[in-house]
Amino acid sequence: MSTGAVIAVVLVIVVALIAVAAVLLVMDRSRKLQARFGPEYQRMIGAGENRRAVERELRDRERRHRELHVRPLAPEAHDRFAKEWADVQEAFIDAPQGAVADADDLVVRLMHERGYPTHDYDQRVKDLSVDHGHSLEHYRAAHDVLARAEERQATTEDLRSAMVHYRAIFEELLGRSSNVRPDDSEVRSDKPAPRPNSRQM
Structure with a gap:
């Protein structure tokens, strides 16, 4: 085999190795993003967004998060904050909608205390997704109920569910792990809930 042929073969092998290394690097980055963001990664992909665009957005979130001064309590x-949460849960018995609004306010104040910017809901969600991607759906679900409650379209059961969701994200931000499921029923009233209708909310 001539020297030129040998050089050509070597170049082909080198290019192939570089291509394989590039593919493996991309796959490794994808795995790390999936592990870190969990359901948030899957939610964005499931919404029909392009995988490359999703991963670019998530890397941007990581870069922004590194510039924040997030700190433990x-x-x-x-x-x-733990005492305030206990008070909010107790208030749910007599004033469910007010308690849900207070729970939302408490979560926002807790985020602020931890060092998160809190002026915009959508940005709060993005910032939380970096370290709390596995609990983020709790926050979204609770906030959705709050928005419906403000339009007088949430039932008492919806409000109870929102409290459970708020508790999940609150405890994670507070520094306690939470195994709360959406059907968890720690938040309950000592008296029968009134039949929900649009006038009650």
Whole structure:
């Protein structure tokens, strides 16, 4: 085999190895994004978004998150927020809709205490997705119920479900793990809930 032929073969092999390495690198980045963002990654793909665009968006979220000053709670702040949450849960018995609004406000204030920007809901969701992608659907579901409640379109059961969802994201932000499921029923009233209708909300 001539020297030129050998060089050509070597170049083909090198190019092939570079191509394989590039594919493996892309696959590794995808796996890491899927592991970090969990359901949020799948939700965006399931919504019909292009995979490359999704991964570019998620990498942008990671870059923004690195510029934030997210911090754990001080012990006294942890205790204060835990006490406030207990008060909100107790208030649900007599004022479900007000308690849900208070729960939303408490989660936003907790985010602020942790160092997250809180001025815009959509941006809050994006920022939370980086470290809390596996619990983010709880926040979305709770916020959706709150929006419907403000339009007087949420039932008492909807409000109870929202409290469960808020508790899941609240406890994760607070620093406690939560195994809450959407049908968890820790938040309950000591008296029968009134028949929900548009006038009650």
